[in-house]
Amino acid sequence: MSARSGKESIIHQLELPRTGVRTRAEFETLPTVPRGWAWELRSGRLELSLMPVTFWYSRIVCQVLDFWRGYGYEAAGDQYVADSGFARGEIGQHNFVADGVVFQPGHRPDKHSTTHAPANLFAVIEAVWQPAQVREAIDKLRVYSMLGIPHFWIVRGDHDSDDLDGFVSMYELVGEDYKLTGSRLVSELTPARDVVSAN
Template structure:
């Protein structure tokens, strides 16, 4: 797919610029990474999607609103800036009582209780390193990173649960996705 984009002469991509981008073909999405606009292919494995659905369902059963493939925004798009650290999270769990508007795709970190990322070899650095520091700096209280075997007969994965303490994430525990309902 070839796309021609007229960007502002100052190179700053604002929310208005972003919203006026041409709609990519199915399976492709615009993303901002370190201030660079990229058109990325967004296929996910069945394992990846099922793991995210299982975790989001766990939180939904506990009364939280949830969503998949959402932007976690820094002071960028939410406040009209460049969106330098906007990241697409595999899953978000909203703070208790928050009801996102149905058409929203970008959320201020203040309304997010948990960010969930299902990590693959391809996404390890972005999910477990780049996003890790940004989400902590934004004050997202919980960050769950899930790793698993996409080739296994059964869909499951090990969650490393991080909690924000004094501005940094600490490991709060580990649990298999299939065992989320136990003891909680």
């Protein structure tokens, strides 16, 4: 998951020493982070990142991906995607991480793959429930459209409610931009109107 920039934004970036190595003693002097945050190594920097893998996130992403799998699509999510991401144009340090991905019809990733070329992706799923996360997901519309990914679903949850459902905004790539083509609750997803044809 990427670092979030909401009211809890306490993101630090620390350049690595010239050797590229920090000793255990140096690592142990880093500030203690609040629950839900973790140090991550990104592009040669240590960054403090929010890791919001809550029950709602896990449940809602699995529910959406299971929906796609039920109709013949390969899909990946949860820790698999959070640990690997997929390549932004090419394999390397500039990967984007998504909460879930759905692969092109007929594409079956190698079981050892850790990154996925954009051409193999049919849909990207983002699950959000804080204003900063919503803004971040909307910002990704431009990047995903540049990569040519046909579908982008943003699932919003209600942070102040005990409801475990989510509201899906469905975007489809038309030309070079995404257009909103539908929206409904995750619990209301039905194959007749929601599974997108590969044509």
